Amino acid sequence: MGTESKDALVDESASIFLYSHAEVDQDLSYLTTFEDEVTRLQQYLPEYKMDCFDGTIGFETFNSLKGFSIESFSCAFDYDHINFDGDALDLYLAQEGEETKGNSNRLQVTNKKVLLGDFRTDSACKETLGAEPADEAPNLSCGSCEKTSLGNVALKSHSPHFQERDCHAEISNLSSSSETVLESARDRDSLLLDKMTAQDLCQVFSRIFGCETSVKDKQWLKHRIAVGLQNRGELVDSLNLLESGETSKADEEKAVVLLNAALSGSASDLTDTLENQLISREKHVKRMRLASCNSLKSVSSPVREVGFCSVNKSNTADALVTQKQTHWPTGICTKGLQEQNSRYHHRKCRASYKNARDEFLNVKIQKQHCQKGIGTAQLSCQEESLKGSCVQVPLDLPVQIGESTKDNHLVNDFDNCKDNEVSVSDEDFDRETSSADSQISEDDSVTRRKRARKRKQHHRRWTPSEVMKLIEGVSKCGVGKWTHIKKLLFSSSSHRTSVNLKDKWRNLLKASNNEMQKKRKVEQGETQLSHQLSESIWCQVRELAVIYSYPRESKSKV
DNA sequence: CTTAGGG
DNA sequence: CCCTAAG
Known part of the structure; x- marks a missing residue:
């Protein structure tokens, strides 16, 4: 497996991040935001329908033998289990002008990093990647710390060999991403950070992530910081203010100073500092940003997003949850998020929103949308569901697409929307009838419930x-x-x-x-x-x- | 809630 | 897959 795979890896995934599993296991900071993850992965596998659901991210894959199926993972642990159809991958890579060298029969996804090759185990992965055995694969560990909570994540050193690639990878990720809202934000940040020296960037970096970096590459640092900052909506806005101002030397310096000063404080201080000291701008800009963030995130439900973080036992998960709360101040969403058990989480969310009748109606309406539109069924389903609040319902959608052997995505999506519609509405109806309308006999309620369940859980073949x-x-x-x-x-x-x-x-x-x-x-x-x-x-x-x-x-x- | 087990 | 009883 040694050199051949390594070569293949270097050649094929030159623009792809590498990551050691050992790190993944220890450091859950890789649990980035969902849109990041999905967007990034989607780039590498555009032909795969990709979505996140129930606290995980999944790919819908097609295999001539298995038909469509969902390959999903919820944490690094599961990443190893992602298998992709080799032919499809080869085809894709060939289209991209990449040589697969027959090694892409297996795709491994780790921490936003897609590895092509025949890697099966952690050790195999490390070995293949040519990491120094005595070391914790230092040149594989790259970044991703930026998403974590402050301070408690050590950024490992990076081999210069990979820095460049990583940097380009990230940047190319940004530029070619289909989601433009956050990307443009990052670009703006980049512009600002561009004005800073490498030293400054290093300093800022260490302030942000609580760890030193030996990386001197400006681009790399720039991006890391930008992404890190981006996770704090408020701060990003502040940075944008900076960026939008005059570009005189003095202002630049001021910006750097402010940034440094701000970053030396706590996260909240940081925001305060920047907000207080920076030239204030029209507030609607911020609102617009948030609004667009919302619409962007509708691609992936915030519930899922946070659920993803909470899948694993980690302090960072909490931190991320907290972080998300600022973006998504929805009690429903955050209530059960600390639960490690995704099932618990699921149920809790469900229970929560069940209590709110308005939200039920909301769901109902959303689902009706699903039923109406065929082509846009999936889209409207997901988008609508997020407007009011973080309703859990759409989480099931992509999951149910999975085991079907139908060939048509839309049909699948549509069917699933319908399925959900039925079940939710019935549940809803049950509740309404049993609580509000007590005249309806219990029998009716029971039969209705039974009927609903029957329709809901049709047999799912085990793949x-x-x-x-x-x-x-x-x-x-x-x-x-x-x-x-x-x-x-x-x-x-x-x-x-x-x-x-x-x-x-x-x-x-x-x-x-x-x-x-x-x-x-x-x-x-x-x-x-x-x-x-x-x-x-x-x-x-x-x-x-x-x-x-x-x-x-x-x-x-x- | 989880599991075992019958239907 | 559903339901229920038992822990």
């Missing part, structure tokens, strides 16, 4: 990859630890509950037994009975069944 994940989960956590498995491997699939996992495992056991008997019976006959799952899977199931004898059923057979 082979899901089965494999389940097996992996069982082998890791053991039988009966369904919630653990759910959290670990199915956190992104909101439609697979722990109960579902349990049921599926039960079915797998049955199936494996059947498979075994069939095999014993006819050794020479139809060996290929439309195996959805390969023999190895059944072997694994049996092994695990032996290890963790499942209640009763497995005891009798195995």
